[in-house]
Amino acid sequence: xxxxxxxxxxxxxxxxxxxxxxxxxxxxxxxxxxxxxxxxxxxxxxxxxxxxxxxxxxxxxxxxxxxxxxxxxxxxxxxxxxxxxxxxxxxxxxxxxxxxxxxxxxxxxxxxxxxxxxxxxxxxxxxxxxxxxxxxxxxxxxxxxxxxxxxxxxxxxxxxxxxxxxxxxxxxxxxxxxxxxxxxxxxxxxxxxxxxxxxxxxxxxxxxxxxxxxxxxxxxxxxxxxxxxxxxxxxxxxxxxxxxxxxxxxxxxxxxxxxxxxxxxxxxxxxxxxxxxxxxxxxxxxxxxxxxxxxxxxxxxxxxxxx
Numbered sequence: 001x002x003x004x005x006x007x008x009x010x011x012x013x014x015x016x017x018x019x020x021x022x023x024x025x026x027x028x029x030x031x032x033x034x035x036x037x038x039x040x041x042x043x044x045x046x047x048x049x050x051x052x053x054x055x056x057x058x059x060x061x062x063x064x065x066x067x068x069x070x071x072x073x074x075x076x077x078x079x080x081x082x083x084x085x086x087x088x089x090x091x092x093x094x095x096x097x098x099x100x101x102x103x104x105x106x107x108x109x110x111x112x113x114x115x116x117x118x119x120x121x122x123x124x125x126x127x128x129x130x131x132x133x134x135x136x137x138x139x140x141x142x143x144x145x146x147x148x149x150x151x152x153x154x155x156x157x158x159x160x161x162x163x164x165x166x167x168x169x170x171x172x173x174x175x176x177x178x179x180x181x182x183x184x185x186x187x188x189x190x191x192x193x194x195x196x197x198x199x200x201x202x203x204x205x206x207x208x209x210x211x212x213x214x215x216x217x218x219x220x221x222x223x224x225x226x227x228x229x230x231x232x233x234x235x236x237x238x239x240x241x242x243x244x245x246x247x248x249x250x251x252x253x254x255x256x257x258x259x260x261x262x263x264x265x266x267x268x269x270x271x272x273x274x275x276x277x278x279x280x281x282x283x284x285x286x287x288x289x290x291x292x293x294x295x296x297x298x299x300x301x302x303x304x305x306x307x
Contacts, residue, residue, distance in 0.1 A: 060283070064276040071272050083273065090262070090277040098251070099258030100281065105168055106243075106254060107236045110175035114232055115225055117176065118183030123213055125184070126191035127199070137188065143181030152245050159246055166249040174242055179232045186231075190224035191217070226296035230289060237286055255282045 063071055064086055066079040090096050125137050155174065156165075164170025194217060202212040218225075240256040247253065253261065259282060262275050290297070 060276055061280055064273065064280045066273060068272050086273040086277040090274040090281065094258065094262045094274055094278060096258055096278050096281055099253050099255045102168065102252055103237065103254040106171050106175065107233065109172040110179065110236055111229060111232055113172065113176045114179045114183050115229055118180055119187055119218060119221065119225065122184045122187035123191050123217060126188045140181045140184040144185060148178065148241065156245055166247055166252060168252060171243060171247055174246060175236050178242065179236065183228050183232060186228045187221065187224055190221055194220050223296050226293050230293055230297050233289055234286060
């Protein structure tokens with residue numbers, strides 16, 4: 001009768017040396033060499049990409065401390081001295097302080113409204129089944145593919161008829177509507193990765209739906225909120241087309257409008273040093289926000305893959 005049992009090993013004779021055979025587990029030399037070449041190539045491309053991104057930023061910062069003559073005579077040289085008057089002139093004479101305050105009000109209000117409304121809508125779409133759930137979800141998806149340029153003319157008349165033209169709160173509402181589709185799409189997928197057992201345990205303990213959302217589910221979705229918040233912050237901070245159409249009041253201009261005004265106000269005698277100073281002013285908050293929340297952004301983007 002045949003058996004599949006492994007036969008017992010035969011004991012070695014007394015005094016006979018026992019040789020231990022090691023099974024090779026390493027990769028062939030050819031595969032190791034190809035892996036090293038690929039690793040060197042990928043790191044080289046990353047270094048090249050970082051150089052292409054960082055160099056213009058450093059050049060803009062360096063140029064903001066030069067005078068106008070040095071910008072054209074020696075564009076790649078270091079400034080002979082730091083001209084801090086460029087920043088002072090851009091902040092006061094070019095009204096960048098007012099534009100900066102208006103931008104903070106608009107972006108801050110729209111960012112809070114977008115995250116609150118978007119997270120609530122995404123939580124309902126991700127956790128509850130009801131008639132029209134998928135239809136509403138696909139409406140938000142369709143909003144992402146709708147070009148904003150096609151809506152500028154009707155949007156202008158709608159905002160004007162509502163008495164919100166050339167107002168800060170009117171621009172905030174438009175920014176919220178513009179950012180909601182992507183926010184709902186991103187957070188819906190994120191809420192689906194969160195464990196449902198936590199919410200069920202809260203319901204068993206007597207918590208209401210609103211309390212479960214705000215005190216349990218929303219803190220758990222912090223990485224996703226920070227990630228989508230950074231993306232919305234970048235898009236809203238750099239938005240130029242919407243405020244140009246809906247905000248023509250000079251006293252309520254945002255930074256992007258202010259930079260264009262600073263570039264065009266001097267005519268043929270452009271204040272290039274002040275323009276670069278204003279450009280760096282508008283760029284620093286975005287860089288600071290991304291540097292501070294970089295880890296949370298990566299966690300939010302990879303959370304769905306770690307379910």
